[in-house]
Each structure stands twice: as structure tokens, then as C-alpha cells.
Amino acid sequence: MQAVVKDKRAPGLTVTRVAKPVAGPGEVLIAVRHAGVCGTDLHIADWDAWAQGRIHPPVVVGHEFAGEIVQVGDGVTGLSVGQSVTAEGHIVCGHCLQCRTGNGHICKNTRIIGVDRDGAFAEFISMPTGNVLPLQGIPTEIGAIMDPMGNAFHTVLTAEIPGSTVLVVGCGPIGCFAVGIARAAGAARVIASDINPKRLALAARMGAHLTLNAASDDVVQTVAAETGGEGADVVCEMSGVPQALHQAFRTARMGGRVQLLGIPKGEVPIDFANEIIFKGITVYGVIGRKMYETWHQMRRFLTAGLLDPRPVITHRFPLARIDDALAAIRSGDAGKVILEIA
Numbered sequence: 435m436q437a438v439v440k441d442k443r444a445p446g447l448t449v450t451r452v453a454k455p456v457a458g459p460g461e462v463l464i465a466v467r468h469a470g471v472c473g474t475d476l477h478i479a480d481w482d483a484w485a486q487g488r489i490h491p492p493v494v495v496g497h498e499f500a501g502e503i504v505q506v507g508d509g510v511t512g513l514s515v516g517q518s519v520t521a522e523g524h525i526v527c528g529h530c531l532q533c534r535t536g537n538g539h540i541c542k543n544t545r546i547i548g549v550d551r552d553g554a555f556a557e558f559i560s561m562p563t564g565n566v567l568p569l570q571g572i573p574t575e576i577g578a579i580m581d582p583m584g585n586a587f588h589t590v591l592t593a594e595i596p597g598s599t600v601l602v603v604g605c606g607p608i609g610c611f612a613v614g615i616a617r618a619a620g621a622a623r624v625i626a627s628d629i630n631p632k633r634l635a636l637a638a639r640m641g642a643h644l645t646l647n648a649a650s651d652d653v654v655q656t657v658a659a660e661t662g663g664e665g666a667d668v669v670c671e672m673s674g675v676p677q678a679l680h681q682a683f684r685t686a687r688m689g690g691r692v693q694l695l696g697i698p699k700g701e702v703p704i705d706f707a708n709e710i711i712f713k714g715i716t717v718y719g720v721i722g723r724k725m726y727e728t729w730h731q732m733r734r735f736l737t738a739g740l741l742d743p744r745p746v747i748t749h750r751f752p753l754a755r756i757d758d759a760l761a762a763i764r765s766g767d768a769g770k771v772i773l774e775i776a
């Protein structure tokens with residue numbers, strides 16, 4: 435089958451042919467229809483320090499996908515050939531303290547498809563059934579972005595949203611999803627900030643009541659003015675940029691909540707006393723998707739038509755044009771970039 439492979443310990447990805455996987459016991463084989471390209475794939479392609487310490491080539495990359503079940507392994511029940519599905523790409527151990535207390539998203543033994551084992555930028559992928567979610571009528575192009583959208587659902591829905599003022603800091607694809615989710619979940623006011631006008635336009639299209647260009651607007655003052663001097667009830671920090679992190683804490687109201695999803699490149703000095711403690715702020719670190727609460731919430735929002743994430747998909751490429759897909763992400767102007775397979 436055709437696949438995008440990290441085949442050497444050096445920059446670059448290779449489009450090549452590899453053996454088609456089979457569905458082992460307790461697994462299903464899925465023909466991939468759409469796959470999402472992520473910053474993680476960029477790190478692997480660029481062979482940065484993280485990739486060098488984590489990736490063991492050769493490995494098929496890609497972890498966001500949806501497709502159709504074409505084979506079921508021994509002992510599989512509840513899933514059948516022809517079903518349209520997506521899957522959680524984090525394969526967790528099921529027996530650590532976190533898994534056993536309903537916190538599989540922070541399993542310490544997590545193995546990720548496209549990182550620690552073969553992934554989804556391929557014609558076929560085999561997955562353990564526990565990770566597989568029937569799409570229930572959701573198109574595969576949306577199924578393929580439910581991994582990053584799930585990060586946004588996890589970020590937004592772990593805060594109290596109905597009637598709240600929500601500030602989304604950073605309007606990449608996950609930030610734009612967060613805007614739409616906050617609207618769908620009943621936020622009274624959604625404000626979005628970024629420094630890229632194209633991304634701000636996308637955030638507006640996803641329902642932001644107000645967009646702020648952090649390069650020219652005073653985000654802290656504007657949010658204060660918009661909230662009668664109180665500040666935002668919930669701030670979703672989706673950028674990881676140090677200045678934006680400080681803005682997140684400074685714009686949150688006393689007793690507000692800051693959801694941290696963006697990953698800073700290095701250490702960021704924080705004035706804990708003034709930015710967090712004296713304001714009584716609750717800080718929540720977002721990693722992955724709650725397994726499987728987030729997925730069920732997301733599927734219900736999507737099947738009920740509460741949210742249409744499709745405006746966020748700005749680029750589509752065939753599998754063989756993975757380099758063009760990565761270039762689109764590098765440009766900084768793209769929303770979600772997806773691959774169309776078969």
C-alpha cells in the first residue's frame with residue numbers, strides 16, 4: 435500500500451510502498467479516507483529535538499484520520515465491515531493508576547499512532563477496537579479532524595461555558611474549533627485573539643463575537659472594557675507564545691479559569707503571586723481527549739448539527755503531496771490541512 439514514512443533519522447518524509455497491515459485479534463483494519471495533518475507531523479518531518487528523542491524509524495506517520503472498516507480481527511464484536519469510523523490515536527495501557535481512575539488521556543504508558551507505532555498517512559491502518567468510534571453519519575472529512583477538534587472540546591467543555599465570556603488566545607485550527615464549540619455550548623460572548631488576520635477571519639467565521647489582533651490591539655484592556663472591568667470567565671490559551679500566556683492570566687477575571695493547551699517552546703517565567711494566586715485562578719492543563727467522554731460529547735455536538743467545523747478546513751491534498759501539505763502549515767496562514775486518500 436502507499437504510505438508516508440519517516441524512514442531515516444534525518445529531515446524529510448518519504449512517500450513509498452509498504453506492506454498492508456492486517457487486523458490482529460481485537461483489532462479492525464480501516465481503509466483510510468481522510469487524514470488530518472498536524473504540527474506533530476511537521477516536527478517529525480523536520481526531525482527536531484523532540485522527534486530525535488521519540489521516533490524510531492521506519493514508521494508510517496499520521497494520527498488524525500477516518501475511514502471505513504474493511505476487515506475485523508478475531509474476537510471483535512460490535513464493529514463490522516463497511517462501518518465508517520474514526521479512532522482515538524492514543525493507545526493506552528488500561529492498567530496504570532490514571533487509566534484505572536478514568537484518566538486514560540494521561541496514561542503514563544501511552545503509545546501514539548504515527549509516533550510510536552505505524553500511523554494513518556496510508557491506505558490502511560489497523561486499530562484496537564477500544565479506540566475505534568463509529569461516525570454515525572458524520573462525514574469522514576470531519577471524522578479525520580476529530581482528534582484536534584477533540585482537543586478543543588476537551589479544552590472548552592472542562593470549563594463552565596453557558597453564559598460565560600470566553601477568550602480564545604491563538605486562532606490556529608484548534609483555537610478556531612474552540613471558538614465554535616464555545617458558541618455551541620452557550621457562551622454569552624466569545625472573543626478571539628491572534629496576530630494573523632487570516633486566522634482572525636476564520637475565528638470570526640466560526641462565531642467569535644469580537645476578534646482582536648494582538649499585534650495592534652490592547653488585548654487586556656479591550657477584554658476588560660468588554661466585560662465591565664471584570665475580565666473573561668474562561669480563557670483558552672491555544673498558542674503557547676509567552677506574551678500570550680501572560681495575556682491569558684491578565685485577562686482572566688478574579689476566580690476565573692485558564693485552560694492551557696498551547697505548548698511553549700521552552701520555560702516561561704510566570705509571576706505566580708499576581709498572575710494566578712492572588713486572582714484565585716484555576717489552571718487546567720489540556721492533553722489529548724478525555725477517553726472517552728470528549729469523544730461522546732463531540733459526536734453528539736456534530737450529529738446534532740450544533741457545530742460545523744468545515745470552514746476550518748482550508749487545504750486538501752492527495753497523500754503523495756504530503757510535502758505541499760506541510761508547506762501549507764508552515765506558511766502560518768492555513769486552517770486545518772487534510773489529506774484525501776482513496
Ligand code: ZN
Pocket residue numbers: 526527528529530531532533534538541542543544
Ligand atoms: Zn495507562
